[in-house]
Amino acid sequence: MLALSWSSLFEPGFFSSEPVQVALVVGAITAVVSGIVGVFTVIRGQSFAGHALSDIGTAGGSAAFLVGASTIYGFVAFNVVAAGVMELIGIRKPRGRDLATGIVLGASLGLAALFLYEDTISSSTTGATVNVLFGSIFTLPPGITTVMAVLGATSVALIALVYRPLLLSSVSYELAAARRVPVRLVGGSYLLALALAVSMSAVTIGAILSTALLIGPAAIALRLATRTGVAIAVAAAVAVFACWVGTLIAYDSTVWAGGNGWPVSFCIVAVIFVLYFASGVVARFRGDRRQATTSDQRLAAELVEVA
Amino acid sequence: MFASFMVNAWEAATIVAVVAGVVGFFTVLRGAAFAAHSLPNGAFAGAAGAFLIGVNTIVGLGVFSLAGAGMIAGLGRRARSDVATALTIVLMLALGDLFLSRTSEYAPEIFSLLFGEVLGVSASKLAPTAVLAVVCIVAVIVLYRPLMLSSVAPDVADARGINTRAMDLAFLVVLALVTTMAVPVVGSLLIFSLLIGPPAAARSFTNRPPVAMGLSVVFALVTVWVAIAVSYETNLPIGFFVGALSAFAYTVGRAWAAWQQRRGRRHHSRDESVADLTERTTANAGAR
Numbered sequence: 001m002l003a004l005s006w007s008s009l010f011e012p013g014f015f016s017s018e019p020v021q022v023a024l025v026v027g028a029i030t031a032v033v034s035g036i037v038g039v040f041t042v043i044r045g046q047s048f049a050g051h052a053l054s055d056i057g058t059a060g061g062s063a064a065f066l067v068g069a070s071t072i073y074g075f076v077a078f079n080v081v082a083a084g085v086m087e088l089i090g091i092r093k094p095r096g097r098d099l100a101t102g103i104v105l106g107a108s109l110g111l112a113a114l115f116l117y118e119d120t121i122s123s124s125t126t127g128a129t130v131n132v133l134f135g136s137i138f139t140l141p142p143g144i145t146t147v148m149a150v151l152g153a154t155s156v157a158l159i160a161l162v163y164r165p166l167l168l169s170s171v172s173y174e175l176a177a178a179r180r181v182p183v184r185l186v187g188g189s190y191l192l193a194l195a196l197a198v199s200m201s202a203v204t205i206g207a208i209l210s211t212a213l214l215i216g217p218a219a220i221a222l223r224l225a226t227r228t229g230v231a232i233a234v235a236a237a238v239a240v241f242a243c244w245v246g247t248l249i250a251y252d253s254t255v256w257a258g259g260n261g262w263p264v265s266f267c268i269v270a271v272i273f274v275l276y277f278a279s280g281v282v283a284r285f286r287g288d289r290r291q292a293t294t295s296d297q298r299l300a301a302e303l304v305e306v307a
Numbered sequence: 308m309f310a311s312f313m314v315n316a317w318e319a320a321t322i323v324a325v326v327a328g329v330v331g332f333f334t335v336l337r338g339a340a341f342a343a344h345s346l347p348n349g350a351f352a353g354a355a356g357a358f359l360i361g362v363n364t365i366v367g368l369g370v371f372s373l374a375g376a377g378m379i380a381g382l383g384r385r386a387r388s389d390v391a392t393a394l395t396i397v398l399m400l401a402l403g404d405l406f407l408s409r410t411s412e413y414a415p416e417i418f419s420l421l422f423g424e425v426l427g428v429s430a431s432k433l434a435p436t437a438v439l440a441v442v443c444i445v446a447v448i449v450l451y452r453p454l455m456l457s458s459v460a461p462d463v464a465d466a467r468g469i470n471t472r473a474m475d476l477a478f479l480v481v482l483a484l485v486t487t488m489a490v491p492v493v494g495s496l497l498i499f500s501l502l503i504g505p506p507a508a509a510r511s512f513t514n515r516p517p518v519a520m521g522l523s524v525v526f527a528l529v530t531v532w533v534a535i536a537v538s539y540e541t542n543l544p545i546g547f548f549v550g551a552l553s554a555f556a557y558t559v560g561r562a563w564a565a566w567q568q569r570r571g572r573r574h575h576s577r578d579e580s581v582a583d584l585t586e587r588t589t590a591n592a593g594a595r
Contacts, residue, residue, distance in 0.1 A: 047389035048341040051396065089561075099507055102340030103557050106500035110550015113422045113496060117544045208400040215393040219386060263408045269401035276394065280385060 023247055023264070026145060030201045031213050031239035033152040036159060037197040038218030038239075039232045040190060044170045047215050048101045049086060053195055054202035054210040056082045056108040061203065062115035072147055072203045079195040082108060087188050144204060151200040158193040162186050167228060208265045213239050216272035220279040242271040313539070315428040319492040320531040322440045327501035328509075328524030329447055330485050332516075333478060335506040336458045341392045342379055342479060343502045346372045347486045347495035349399025351420045354490075355406035358416070365435055365491055372486040375399055376479035383475070422546045423494025425535070432491055439488035446481050454478060455516060496546045501527050504553020511560030526556050 041050045060078025061071040082104050089100035159166065165186045169176035177183050201210040221235035246268030254261035334343045350372040357367025375395050382391035407417070447454070457464040457474040464471055489498035505526035509519045534548035 042387070042390055045387060045389050047387075047393040048344075051341070051393055052344070098338040098340045099335060099503070102344070102499075102503040103507065103554055105344060106496075106503055107550050107554035109496045110500065110547045110554075113544045113546035113550070116418075116422075117547075208397060208404060211393055212397040212401070215390055216397070219390050219394070260408065263401075263404045266401040266405040266408075269397055273394075273398065 017251075020247070020251060022145070024244060026148060026204055027243040027247060028240050029145070029148055029152050030205055031217075031243040032236045033155055033197050034201055034210070034213040035217045035221070035236035035239035036156055036232050037194055038214040039221060039228065039235050040159065040166060040170060041194060041214055042218040042222055043167075043228070044190070046097065046194070047211075048098060049083075049191070050194060050198060050214045051207075051211040052101045052105040053079050053082060053198040054207040055112075056105060057199050057202050058207070059108045059112035059115060062112055062119055065119050066115055072144070072151075072199065075199040075203045076151070076196065078108070079199045080192065083191040083195040084188075087184070087191055148200050148204060151196050155193045155196040155200075158189050158196075162189045166190055206265060209268055212265070212269050212272055213243065216269075216276060217242065220272075220275050223279045223283045238272075238275060242268055242275065246271045313426070315430055315433055316425050316535060317532075319428045319433055319436060320425055320535055321528065322436055323489045323493050323498065324501060324527040324531045325524055326440045326443050326485055326488065327498060328505055328527035329520060330443060330481060331502040331506035331527070332509070332520045332523045333447070333454060333458060334482070334502050335510060336455075337478065339478065339482070340503055341389055342376075342482055344499050345379070345392050345396035345399070346375050346479075346482050347490050347498050348421075349375055349396045349403070350486050350490055351417060351495065352399045352403030352406060354416070354420055355403050355410075358412075359406055359409055365487060368490055369483075369487040371399065372483035373480065376476070376483040380472070380476040380479055384472075419494065420490060421495055422544060423492070423497050425493050425497070425545055426538075428492050436488050436492050439484055443481055443484050443488065446477075446484070450474070450477055450481075494546065497549050500546075500550045500553045501530065504550075504557050505530055508553075508556035508560035511557075511564040530556065 038050070041047060057075035057079045060074035060076070062074070063078070064071050064074025085104050086097075086100045089096070089103065165176065165181045165183075166189075168179070169181055169183045169186050173183060176186075198210055198214065201213060205213075217235040217239035218231070220238050221231040225231035225234050247264055249267040249271070250262055250264040252261075253267070331343075334340060350368045353367035353369070353371025354364045355367070356371070357364050378395045378398070379388070379392050382394055386394075453464065453469045453474055454477070456467065457469055457471045461471050464474070485498065485502070486495075506519075506523040508526055509523035512522060513519050530549055530552045534545050534552060537543075537548050538545040
């Protein structure tokens with residue numbers, strides 16, 4: 001009986017297939033890093049920058065493709081420069097931030113159009129476009145895991161290095177500035193961490209999942225957890241869970257859908273949405289309306305402790 | 308460049324630029340750049356879905372961008388608007404990926420939806436674009452005052468009995484219409500650049516809303532016209548030139564504003580210019 005349900009849950013070959021194993025490992029690394037960085041992205045209200053960087057990297061990826069370099073280096077180089085320009089234009093004030101991200105994104109997409117066009121001419125294929133835009137967790141080159149681990153570790157280390165001042169300046173820029181926190185340096189470090197995290201996720205699992213894993217788990221965690229430290233742990237766990245369950249569903253769906261399975265991106269996003277709505281129900285069930293609506297008041301309370 | 312097969316391209320680009328200049332002014336004013344990126348970018352899912360069930364592309368685009376607008380507004384009640392927008396675009400893109408995986412025939416079309424095919428616009432695509440453009444402009448004219456007030460001074464708007472949530476949704480619906488209008492002819496990348504770059508540049512030159520809106524339309528028109536001409540001559544994609552010119556216009560605008568501030572003619576920062584705008588708008592509303 002147990003064996004029967006076990007085998008119906010995991011279609012044959014799930015654990016022995018090498019692409020699946022690589023997908024699970026790479027997915028987990030990306031999910032953990034995205035979950036950690038994402039909590040600050042949501043608190044700081046920089047979801048747009050987080051998503052934009054995954055598109056901006058496309059320009060770098062297609063440029064790298066053009067000169068025959070590895071896509072990931074193009075992504076990283078472009079995203080680090082883009083993050084710098086966003087910081088320079090002024091990403092602090094909500095509307096200035098919105099605009100800064102928009103201008104950089106518009107210009108980068110223009111460059112992406114140029115490079116992808118050149119790619120298409122030089123290699124006479126539109127495969128490059130779709131590949132760079134969507135990525136696929138099941139078709140990763142073997143050496144990618146090391147590069148990703150290094151990028152992910154650097155990103156998380158940057159966050160850890162500036163954790164307290166980052167939290168303080170994320171919740172109240174004015175208070176942080178008054179307490180002589182080097183707010184621009186801290187904000188710049190955070191953007192660099194975001195650029196690295198997004199580069200690594202966008203290039204491996206695609207732009208869709210990059211944003212999904214950055215914002216979804218963090219938004220879920222901030223609805224459930226009462227402290228930022230706990231929220232970070234919950235976000236990382238939720239991201240890994242969504243990633244693995246989504247990959248499993250995608251793998252199994254090959255059998256249900258008669259050979260043409262559902263895309264991994266859709267399955268993972270579906271899991272994240274189910275969890276997002278569930279977290280809303282849980283938060284409301286607890287009777288804590290405050291958390292269900294916004295995390296701002298909770299952060300204000302925590303701010304007193306941090307300060 | 309002005310050959311008969313190019314006439315459609317010039318007309319389509321001109322219509323799109325006028326609408327983008329007008330609607331873009333409010334996009335920049337409301338800080339809605341993320342929504343202006345998400346709706347056009349995610350709407351391809353609707354096109355792919357329409358292809359699957361054999362419906363006209365524009366219907367799919369319309370249904371999906373309107374649903375996206377509703378979802379951003381709906382999720383925005385319980386979460387920050389940027390988080391709501393991020394979740395919405397992720398779901399739209401994921402559905403698009405799902406629809407694409409159901410057929411192998413549609414994938415090449417994605418390139419044209421993203422980057423546009425303005426040089427190949429057919430007359431049959433031009434008609435719905437023109438009709439939707441008129442609808443967008445009329446909607447902005449009708450909503451002008453409450454939209455302006457709720458954009459620059461939500462508190463004042465509230466006090467005057469304007470439902471700011473309804474205005475949020477109304478503006479997103481206008482963005483969805485712009486998406487449906489523009490994506491089939493110029494692509495999602497181009498409409499996004501036009502919604503942000505020219506209006507942002509225009510705002511650096513003046514604080515008076517009607518002047519800024521007019522200037523924004525002029526900048527958008529110059530941007531697309533120059534982009535088409537240069538693209539025709541160099542044979543490179545239009546999207547590149549529109550993106551580059553938009554960023555250039557914004558940079559010039561910022562430099563101009565900084566120079567003016569230095570000369571001390573206008574003693575206000577960007578924050579104060581918003582306050583100034585609020586004052587004008589509320590004064591106007593009071594005068595009525």
